[in-house]
Amino acid sequence: MNTADDSRAREIARRVLARQAGREPIAEEAGALEREFREGTRRRAIHGAELEEIGEVEYRQVRLEKVILVGLRTGGAAAAERSIEELEALAHTAGSEVLGSFLQTRDKPDPATYLGKGKAKELAEVVREQGADTVIVDGELNPSQRRGLEDAVGVKVVDRTTVILDIFAQHAKSREGKAQVELAQLEYLLPRLRGWGESMSRQAGGRVAAGAGIGSRGPGETKIELDRRRIRIRMARLRRQIAQMAPARHQQRASRRRGNIPSVAIAGYTNAGKSTLMNVLTDGDLLVEDALFATLDPTVRRTTTADGRVYTLTDTVGFVSNLPTELVEAFRSTLEEIAESDVIVHVVDASDPDPVNQVRAVNEVLSGIDGAAQIPTILVLNKVDVADPGTLAAVRVSLPAALEVSARTGAGIEALQEEIAACLPRPQIMVDVMLPFSEGALLSEVHEDGEILEQEWSEDGVRLVARVGEGLAARLGEANIAS
Template sequence: MITKVTVLYSTPRSLSITENKFITIDSPQTKAYLVVLRPQGEENRRSEARLDELQSLVKTMGADIVGSLVIPLRNTNSATLIGSGKVAELQVLVEEAQADCVVFEQDLPPRVQRNLEQAFEIAVIDRQEVILQIFSDRAATKEAVLQVALARQEYSLPRLTRKWTHLSRQRGGMKGTRGEGETQLEIDRRIVMNRIAQLKRELQKVEGQRSIQRKSRSEGTIPTAAIVGYTNAGKSSLLNLISRSDVLVENKLFATLDPTTRKIPLPRGGELLVSDTVGFVSNLPHQLVDAFKSTLEEAKYADFIIHVVDASHPDMLQCYETTMEVLASLGCEGKPMVIFINKMDAQNDEFSVAKIIADHPGTITGSVKENEGIGELLLSVERLAHIAHPEYAFTIPHSRGDLVAMIRNNGTVLHIDYVDEGVKIRARIPRFLEKNLVPYISDGTGEILE
């Protein structure tokens, strides 16, 4: 496979925007050598799981993996993290593998990154930069493009003196702006900071539009749910199945960056709006958490959550816990949730599945691929939807036509009858209407009425 590779070359004097030359060349697919640092006390199984995830990330990025190494780490070295001895050992392995870059699973401080690049004389990137590259490649909508651009600019700001970088710099309008005594690095930093400020302003406008859309849904006649889960758990596949739609599905990490909302029918009548969300991942770079906050908050503002767990993942419990931690950071603690353990046809660990079921009664197991457990899942989803929009029977006096109109405009009318004592209506209504209609309830408990 031949791909276009952009290499940033810098002169020996200093690294500045004017002195950099972008050279685009045809070369074989980038060859990556992977490194995982295992801290003292960590189980081999956990280290191997982190290596597996890094391999998936790098493959998704489009690189060819030519080797990997797990390095036990007793003490960290401030200059290189791994010490001069391990640097020399790794340098030999990298040269033998003819790697074009070294990818560390651990986030690298800018100083360490520069030192390792000088030692290896090839690009050294960390997991954070890999994720940023994947997001950049997959961003499609205006909001996703802005979010990724912001995250990359914030990541690159402390790394302007690197020899190899993916930062795309633009010099527009900078002629004559260099102040007396201002260094080139300061100019570079100012350009990036101005770009960050500009991206934040543009994102605020887009987020404002999303807030309006979200508010209309939250005050609408249809209950809402958000599908969440670790990346590649099968969220988009589930949405496609239950909505009979064609949301992008790929067996790759982060196939979905933008929330997609679809309307689905419920088994016993009524409808539900379901939003697909970006997949979670352990130690998601804070720049991406901040940048994708409006996207991730689809879960916060939904009436309830559908949490999809991947039974085929070798570290299933860790993935589950990571998702729960991200949800907690978004303020979703206590929000109604149904857990669906997907890919049971390729189950990896019976104990992990059993533990989640024991800790969370009502957990549903199945397989989107095999269409197993979907009927049971939809019944659970329906119950949560009805709790969010409970069903009541009302008797409204003929003089209160405004209340009848309010129910019609904001709820789902199931039956209506005009009798001598008033208007009898059976309807599902959003919770915010209850306080206005309590005096007129003739039947209903806030749960599903049989």
């Protein structure tokens, strides 16, 4: 361990001990420790831009240090520039140093090198001059395009999807989240395997190394074939692990449902301020970081409305435009939480240059979730305190029903809480019962899960007029002592 790592480890240990001794606030330490952990996963700089003769699996694990961004301007210039800016933010989040960007105007991507032969040579010159070791393409490359572009520029080429998956791999914390992201990475990698250098095509029979000699040699496996076999074995194991973990998540969700606790899912574009908003609504301590995909694993917190009704809030992973199909499995737990919710709070970054495009991108993802279209949705414009007045005025015209809030300053939060309360489902069964004092637990459950309309105390017990769920109504009927 080097000096910097040793100092970081000592600082983390000091904070944990201080927290246990009650000398530092737990809420602040939770976020600080998470940031320390993520800093430890940042990419470390390496020297040299030459491709090494290593296994394809190791080679394709993204080691982003010094990168050049590449994009195509097939339509409007503004859209292409916004997309490349988002890719730069993704690269920084993955731990890269962005040396520059390269935009090419074409009607459609070149089938051989994505950019075209001439521009690929020009890019190779830029890569050599800047000392870059990786090129990131703002799009999804097919295997032949990636091979062609790599051959032209002489350094590793990855696409937007690979970078997003790499960020997911850094930020996943739960066992299920890590397994889902690794599976998505391998599914994306498998059809894109290629050899690099002669070491990827050397063949040898299984007994050659043992000196079996003439007549014992067979074709053996190429290194790339060995990679493929290992990947398929690992994918099968991951699928089994994920299948074994899924029932626990379903059981947790079913438990909340049995208690008739309404659920609210916070969805939206990445870095729109969802975690900050959830902290404000629940007095929580979720990690807040100005980075894309700061939240990956869904987090559930309990809170109450102004009239005392309990509901859960779920913070979900942010979406991006042109979400690749390979990422769907990594989003699986988030998509299920959204599909099972009673209300969706769609958070939009009002400070973004094009908030309407964010709304469009998120709606495309939500439209692919079964049943999401029927769930009441509250559109929330966050970060209005730092939004451009002209942009905000245009958004008000395009999205007149949106609520305007600032999770940082607290502006508009009360109106949002009232809107959430109005959208939450109310218990349907009306009861009028007299509960004995011995049924204090049942009374507490009515306060927590029901909606009390009247409550009168007497010598015999407590008279309640309330709306409750079906199961609770049955138990109240059994405990009723009214004549």
